[in-house]
Amino acid sequence: MMRVLGFINNSFNGLQKHKGIAKIKFKANPLGFNQFRSRGLSDSKFFNGNDTVLPVLIVGAGPVGLVLSILLTKLGVKCAVLEKGKSFSKHPQAHFINNRTMEVFRKIDGLAEEIQRSQPPVELWRKFIYCTSLSGSILGSVDHMQPQDFEKVSSPISVAHFSQYKLTASLLKQLEDLSFHVHTSETFEGLNCRPLKGQEILMGHECVSIDATGQCVDVTVAFLKEGKYIEKNIQCNILVGADGAGSTIRKLVGIDLRGEKDMQKLVSVHFLSRDLGQYLINERPGMLFFIFNTEAIGVLVAHDLKQGEFVLQMPFYPPQQNLEDFSPEICKKLIFKLVGRELSDIDVIDIKPWVMHAEVAEKFVCNDNRIILAGDAAHRFPPAGGFGMNTGIQDAHNLAWKIASVVKGIAPSSILETYETERKPIAIFNTALSVQNFRAAMSVPAALGLDPTIANSVHQVINSGVGSVLPSGLQRAILDGIFTIGRAQLSEHLLNESHPLGSMRLAKLRHLFEEGKSLQLQFPAEDLGFRYRKGALIPESDSVLGAPELPTGRRRDYVPSADPGSRLPHMNVKVLSNLSNEEICSTLDLVSGDKVEFLLIIAPVEESYHLAHAAFKLAKEFEVSAKVCVLWSVGTKGIEEGSNAALTPWENYVDVVEVKRTSTSPSWWDICQMTDKGAILVRPDEHIAWCAKSRVVRDPIMEMKRVFSAILSVDSTKR
Numbered sequence: 067m068m069r070v071l072g073f074i075n076n077s078f079n080g081l082q083k084h085k086g087i088a089k090i091k092f093k094a095n096p097l098g099f100n101q102f103r104s105r106g107l108s109d110s111k112f113f114n115g116n117d118t119v120l121p122v123l124i125v126g127a128g129p130v131g132l133v134l135s136i137l138l139t140k141l142g143v144k145c146a147v148l149e150k151g152k153s154f155s156k157h158p159q160a161h162f163i164n165n166r167t168m169e170v171f172r173k174i175d176g177l178a179e180e181i182q183r184s185q186p187p188v189e190l191w192r193k194f195i196y197c198t199s200l201s202g203s204i205l206g207s208v209d210h211m212q213p214q215d216f217e218k219v220s221s222p223i224s225v226a227h228f229s230q231y232k233l234t235a236s237l238l239k240q241l242e243d244l245s246f247h248v249h250t251s252e253t254f255e256g257l258n259c260r261p262l263k264g265q266e267i268l269m270g271h272e273c274v275s276i277d278a279t280g281q282c283v284d285v286t287v288a289f290l291k292e293g294k295y296i297e298k299n300i301q302c303n304i305l306v307g308a309d310g311a312g313s314t315i316r317k318l319v320g321i322d323l324r325g326e327k328d329m330q331k332l333v334s335v336h337f338l339s340r341d342l343g344q345y346l347i348n349e350r351p352g353m354l355f356f357i358f359n360t361e362a363i364g365v366l367v368a369h370d371l372k373q374g375e376f377v378l379q380m381p382f383y384p385p386q387q388n389l390e391d392f393s394p395e396i397c398k399k400l401i402f403k404l405v406g407r408e409l410s411d412i413d414v415i416d417i418k419p420w421v422m423h424a425e426v427a428e429k430f431v432c433n434d435n436r437i438i439l440a441g442d443a444a445h446r447f448p449p450a451g452g453f454g455m456n457t458g459i460q461d462a463h464n465l466a467w468k469i470a471s472v473v474k475g476i477a478p479s480s481i482l483e484t485y486e487t488e489r490k491p492i493a494i495f496n497t498a499l500s501v502q503n504f505r506a507a508m509s510v511p512a513a514l515g516l517d518p519t520i521a522n523s524v525h526q527v528i529n530s531g532v533g534s535v536l537p538s539g540l541q542r543a544i545l546d547g548i549f550t551i552g553r554a555q556l557s558e559h560l561l562n563e564s565h566p567l568g569s570m571r572l573a574k575l576r577h578l579f580e581e582g583k584s585l586q587l588q589f590p591a592e593d594l595g596f597r598y599r600k601g602a603l604i605p606e607s608d609s610v611l612g613a614p615e616l617p618t619g620r621r622r623d624y625v626p627s628a629d630p631g632s633r634l635p636h637m638n639v640k641v642l643s644n645l646s647n648e649e650i651c652s653t654l655d656l657v658s659g660d661k662v663e664f665l666l667i668i669a670p671v672e673e674s675y676h677l678a679h680a681a682f683k684l685a686k687e688f689e690v691s692a693k694v695c696v697l698w699s700v701g702t703k704g705i706e707e708g709s710n711a712a713l714t715p716w717e718n719y720v721d722v723v724e725v726k727r728t729s730t731s732p733s734w735w736d737i738c739q740m741t742d743k744g745a746i747l748v749r750p751d752e753h754i755a756w757c758a759k760s761r762v763v764r765d766p767i768m769e770m771k772r773v774f775s776a777i778l779s780v781d782s783t784k785r
Contacts, residue, residue, distance in 0.1 A: 083526035086589055090363045116301075118261040119282050120146055121473050123302035125273050126309035127154070129230060130441030130458035132237040134308060135267075136174055137466035139244045140660050143473045144264035147298075148287060152250065152270040154238075156334055158229035158369040158377055158414055162353075162452030166633065168223045169752070170463045173659035175243070180236055181228050190371050191227045191353035194585060196510060196575070198347065198359045198556065200366070200408030205514075206573070206579045207352070210587035219727070220594055220624045221636050222652040227353060230370045230455065242269070251289035251296075273297075276305065276318050276431045289528055304469060304482075306438045308458070311423070313443035319432055319670040321439065325425030325497060329448060329504070330522070333389075335378040335397045336416040339409045343374030353587070356507075358514060360553045362403040374411075378404070379517075382419055383525050386542045392417050422448050424501045424531055426493045434480040440465060445493035450503035450585055453496040456593075461489050467750035468602065470662050474692045477778040480503070484601035484779070488631075491675055492596055495617060499592060502619030507585035513574040515555035515567075524548050582620050587629035598631035602749065602777050604756040628738035628759070634752050635737050639697065639722035641706055653734075655694050657752050663691035664749060664777075669735065669742035670696050670704060673761065677745055680766035682716045688774045694719040699742075700726070745774060 100681070101571060122138060124131045127149035138145045163181065171178040192211040197204045215224055238248070248267045262268075270289050274297070277284040285300045307315025316323075346352070346368065355366040367377040380392075385704050394414040402408050426445045431438050441458030455558045465485050471477035508518050528541050536544075555561070561568045578584045597612065599605060606629065626635035634653060641649040657665050666681045668674035677693045685692030694716070696709045700723060710720040724734050740759045747756040756773045764772075775781065 085475055102604040116282075120144065120302040120644050121240040122146075122266060122304045122306065122469060123148065123262070123283075123285060123300060124306045124308055125285075125315050126307065126313075126441070126443070127151075127234075127267055127269070128308065128310060128441065128458075129160070129233055129237065129455055131306070131308035131463050132234065132241065133170070133174075133459050134306060134440065134462035134466060136237065136240050136244065136248070137462060137659075138469060139241075139246075139265070140174075141466060141470035141662060143466075143470050146262045146264050147267040148271045148273060149267060149269050150314070152271040153339050154231065154234055156231050157334075157418065158231060158375065159365070159448075160230045160452065160455035160588065161227055161367065161369055162456075163226040163228055163233075164452065164588070165221045165223070165225055166593050166596075167456045168226055168461045169654060170459060171219060172223060172654070174240055177236060177240060178223055181226050181233070182223075184236075184510070185226050185228045186370050186372060188224075188227075190347060191368065193352040194354045194356065194587070195350055196356045196358075197350075198558070198561070199357060199404060200342070200350070200355060201406035202359070203558075204350065205358070206575055206782040207350075208579055208584060209354075214623075215588070218636075220590065220626070222638075225588065229375070241265075251291045251418060258466065265491045273309075273314050273318070276437070278313070278436060283433075283436050285779065304436055304438065304472075305442055306465070307443045308440045308462075310442055311442040311446040312587070313439065315437070316443050318426060318438055319437055320408060321427050321429050321432065323423075323425035323427055323446075325423065326501070327384055327423050327425065328420040328421055329424060329501075330518075330740055331384065332420055332422065333380050333382045334416075334418045334420055335380070335392070335401070335414060336418075337376055337397070337401065338374050338376065338413045338415060339376065339411055340374035341411050342376065342405060343368075343371040344544040347371050354585075356558050357404045358511060358516065358553075359403070360556050362400050363511070363516070363553065364400070364404050366404065381521070383420075383521075383545060386525075386528065386545045389417070389419060422504075424448055424497050426490065426497055430490055435482040438465065438482065438485065443490075445497060447497055447500035448504040450500050450507055451587070451589060457493060457496050458735070460492075461485075463751050464489055464753075467662050471690075471778065474662065476662055476688070477780060481602060481779045488598040488601035491599065491614070495590070495596070495614075496625050499589065499617035499619065502617055503586055506583055506619055509578055510584055511576065513578060514561065514571055516552050521548065521552065586619070586621050588621055592617070594624040594633060595627070596633070597627070597629065598753060601631070602755065602779070603630045603753070604773055604776055612650045626737050627739055628744075628746055628754055628757050630754050632754050632758060634746070634748050634754055637734050637737060638725040638727075639734075640700075640725050642721040642723060653695075654752055656693075656720065656722070657748055657750065658691075658693070659750075661691055662750050663693055664747055664755065664774075665693050665695055667695045667746040667748065669744075670709060670712070671743055672701060672712075674743065674745055675709070677762055677766045677770070678713060678719070679716065680770045681747070682718075684767065684770040684774050687771075688778060688780065690774070690778065692718065696721045698723045699733055700724060704769060749777070 121143055122145035124135055124145055124147045127147050131147055135145050135147050193207050193209050195207045230561045246265045246267060251270045271287045273285055274288050275286040282301045282303055285305060286297055287300060288295050288297050307313050308425045309315055316538050351371060353368055357364055369375045397414050397417060398412055423446045427439055430444050440461040442454060447454045468481050468485055471481055472479050511518055528545060533541055563569045637653050638650055639653055666678060668678055683691050698705050709719060713719050743761040744759045746754055749755045755777050762769055
């Protein structure tokens, strides 16, 4: 359910043998961290126009790095990607794509549609199933899809179940269409002879040192060619570390993680079996199978039942256990025990250990806003709820338009500080929510008499307490004995309705499922309703803002909001034009994905038109694109003529009319809890930068100057 975290602590030992200790140099921030900076003065050296300096270098070609490279390229920013691995992983890894990430993918030409076409049918993955074996008794099941999840009321698109390696292939196809080229150290001739041109992905290239003391960031990378390590220096203006949970970039810049380490060690077994897939399609389709019996315990992730692709997750207790205890043959036998029968066609592809953490980096942005962490490099969660990859992709979406604003001279580099201001609280919240959801998952075995904390405590005592002096063989025997006693609680003799203790445990289990206290898949309120409280926006006053809500670990419905920092609510609208076939789209589609452009949404009201004129005028002064959306209610007088006369001479506007689901459905302004004399300014990442809920009380020109100055971190008096 999450990216495999089986990184060896010293992941670049091989490079150190020829290089020595990886290093980084820092300099003090000569500009300080003032809220406002004049673009002309503060960033005159940030981008010096030197063609040998790459504007953006991304380290890590996982989904976060690839999505960021796509978004930047679509915004006209030249970038390149470095990847330590020599090839892209075929391990399924993450697989659940939440609503907000699918909305981001709608901005990437055809990607969301491709995922929807290629994913397994939702009927095959909507449930979590708890059982004694895949062919044995079902202890319970939870359906995680509700009718509203398919009705597209809150979002124009639904969640998806699509393995990470398949997503990576789709992203690479998108990059190929954007003229990106993938190179290996063997095929990339002339690496030492020329600077990176951008639109390149270099495989097998590892960052070994960073020198950030000059006008640009000097990155030294090493790669293996013809049996020898070769170094190459790359200069860039901005370095983004999207290189995963064991991030080399994070380690080189010396950023610490805060949170809970080593929550659980597991072994991940990737295997294929069409026999098993077809059986589950016919008998008990689901996404996750939690299996508890006297011989084995594990969680089976069904990545694709039709293809018969699975990942089995099992607890791992080193050093008493080691990877030799999980050889392909042993794993096959364990799988048969969990299935309840032998499989005719099982093929074990890969076996990896990984460690579950719940940590967030102390900083996301450092060294004068030139080095940035994103995705698992900035935060690593338990897999419960699938927040890891989704949070990382939403990091990239937040970051892309801000980097583009700096590169294009729209905003000073200080706007990049708002990336940390906005995304770090979300990461901390999602960490807490993931931990809560993981604890909920553990409540199921606890209800069955298998408290996982006991096993972990025994293991800790053996490793660090009095047990550590015992011979290793005896330590292993003690651990195995504890596990055997624990699994005995799952015997059919005990775990049935006729046995008083078994009946009580099964009743407790049913209560967990009925009350939604077991592992949850969807969190609509957090998925679509997360909100930036400070950053590149005009926040509400503290008295209005109130304290942020704490995670509950339960599924809660999303409530649309037009408050600053919120994601723009979705509503279908019809684009009015001279064409006979008027286009219907989501309000989210009115925000451009191809340029840094702010969208002002107003009603066809005279004073709002005055505000629109002011927005156009100030956007021109701030050298940023602005578009106005005039949102009409059905039957409003003047809808046929539209807004041409009211907005002349400005041309970048669109008239749209509400498309209500039913006659009693709320209007757009009711959804936003505003009057039609209000206005909403939307950022390029579809989050609301500013709103006036009833009317603009200040002079429109002065208000728009205040708004753009604050959002873009530009002191208009010094421009």
